[in-house]
Ligand SMILES: Nc1ncnc2c1ncn2[C@@H]1O[C@H](COP(=O)(O)OP(=O)(O)OP(=O)(O)O)[C@@H](O)[C@H]1O
């Protein structure tokens with residue numbers, strides 16, 4: 001990828017695509033990993049005499065402006081993190097008003113654009129939008145690793161119109177994940193959790209031949225347990241994925257681990273009644289919302305001796321205290337491993353490791369959820385390709 005140091009930025013206005021798609025509740029940022037991760041690139045550009053125009057998406061608005069997804073709540077925290085004021089530009093990123101506002105920037109000044117997904121052309125990589133966004137900078141830096149798997153106007157589109165380079169976050173992420181793809185040290189253990197099988201079944205399928213063990217957890221385990229003939233009560237599952245789950249279980253019986261027991265709840269609720277039951281014998285009216293104690297023990301044991309570990313996705317509905325135990329236990333087990341190269345990716349698993357206070361014991365914390373999974377699947381990411 002084009003190196004940031006080769007880009008001429010002194011006295012220039014640099015358009016930087018960051019990924020500030022951060023969890024926000026009631027206007028308050030819940031996890032600032034992605035903001036902190038963008039600072040090395042931003043500070044390096046500022047030190048070299050650039051002015052910055054920061055561009056990101058937030059959430060999935062439907063191609064129109066929606067106050068719920070405004071990036072304005074980031075202005076304060078970002079100013080604080082950078083130690084200098086950040087100007088928030090509320091007008092549409094493609095508008096002349098925005099162009100005029102960024103043209104007024106002096107070296108060392110920083111502007112944050114409104115959510116680029118408020119533009120209907122963003123996700124379609126519309127050439128007209130690409131032209132308008134490209135007007136905002138003299139050069140383009142892609143540092144949004146979390147969005148590098150999106151062939152959108154603000155990611156790969158503008159790269160074709162301006163001198164460009166990869167930011168240090170993008171470069172660091174690609175290098176760190178490369179160690180999982182090319183000659184990972186064995187035993188190689190992968191833990192995949194989260195809610196939807198259909199989102200992650202491809203990565204599971206592609207990883208199975210390469211790993212020694214694949215531990216499946218969270219909501220996605222129930223499709224596999226049902227495929228094996230288990231009773232899953234009301235647990236989340238995807239019937240249209242049963243066939244593929246069955247095939248993978250047949251083909252890779254020795255590698256796939258599924259929960260043996262679960263914490264079942266009588267409702268999807270923080271205050272639900274709970275009981276520990278075998279994962280294949282969940283009573284009608286009950287649903288599995290977390291890994292049970294035997295499962296936690298077995299998964300922790302399976303991690304021992306691993307030389308390479310990748311974890312994506314929570315092992316339960318960790319947003320509810322009662323069902324966070326499995327996720328927290330895995331966070332601790334991964335952090336406690338010694339002599340292993342450990343990588344955690346995906347918003348929820350990263351906030352679990354941050355909350356556990358043991359993030360510094362993990363080799364690499366990826367800011368990419370879908371992006372890190374697509375890289376691991378062996379796909380070329382449009383953002384990475386655009387920086388070649
Ligand atoms: N047993 C379960 N039943 C229902 N939902 C579950 C269960 N286990 C986990 N979940 C939910 O899965 C969601 C997270 O899934 P997801 O696949 O988005 O993971 P992630 O780590 O955030 O990855 P990414 O950042 O790639 O989206 C959480 O909101 C969690 O509550």
Ligand SMILES: O=C(O)[C@H](O)COP(=O)(O)O
Nearest residue numbers: 019021059146147369370
């Ligand atoms: O959080 C993420 O994974 C990235 O910001 C990409 O978001 P998206 O899945 O809405 O494109």
